[in-house]
Amino acid sequence: MTLEDVKSLIREIPDFPREGIGFKDITPVLKNKEAFLFSIDMLADAIKDRNVDLIAGPEARGFLFGAPLAYKVGVGFVPVRKPGKLPAETINYEYELEYGMDSLEIHKDAIETGQRVIIVDDLLATGGTIFAAAKLIEELGGIVDCILFLTELTFLNGRKKLEGYDVISLIKF
Template sequence: MKLDDVKSLIREIPDFPRKGIGFKDITPVLKDKDAFSYSVNMLADALKGRNVDLIAGPEARGFLFGAPLAYKMGIGFIPVRKPGKLPAETIKYEYELEYGMDSLEIHKDAIKKGKRVVIVDDLLATGGTIFAAAKLIEELGGIVDCILFLTELTFLDGRKKLDGYDIISLIKF
């Protein structure tokens, strides 16, 4: 298997979640055991040589790759969630979307100062969600080692929003 094989499984759903958006659907990758395993292995390979303590993944698709990646690497996983979903005390970061406001939360005790964290998500689009996750990690004293994506929509220039962070994406559209 190669990354091009994984890329060929990603389907585009027109007009989802709203008219004019071409949604990149990774569920065919997830249901294909070889493609999913290969994807997680390639994400792990991208982190070789890095000294990281934790993987953080934003809700919900960041969980799908972040948790198995953390397991493979033998390190912990931190969920970054929508408001009201985490049971213990949290901190919140609000950010602007192209169509309104949103926010993310993380447990206040999720990261000890100085811990190196990799943020993992399925897709880099505009960068807003990942930027919010990075700010939460930094507010807790964590260091964002890098931000890792399976896919990237290069035409949306999400890297601009994440200027100053080390960004790795495996598949580009």
């Protein structure tokens, strides 16, 4: 298995979730045990020399890679969710999308001051969601060690939104 093999499993769904969008569907990677395990191993390898306390992943696909990655590297996992999904007291960060506004929440007690956190998601597109996750972590006193993606849509220039952060992506489209 190689990263090119994993890339070949990612299918594009035209006009989803709306017309003009070519959605990168990672579900074929998830259902292929060799590709999924290889992807987690490669994400772990990318951060092997980092001393971190937590992995954070935004809803929902960040959970799919973040939780098994946290297990693999032996740290805790923090979910970053859409509003109203977390049961304890939260903080919120609202951000702009190209077609409106959205927001994310994190538990107020999810991260302690000084903890080093890696944010993981399946895809870097415009960077808005991950930027919001980073701001939540920093508001709680956490340090964003790096931001890690399985895939990146380079033509959308999401790295520009994430300037100042160490951004790693394994597969580029």
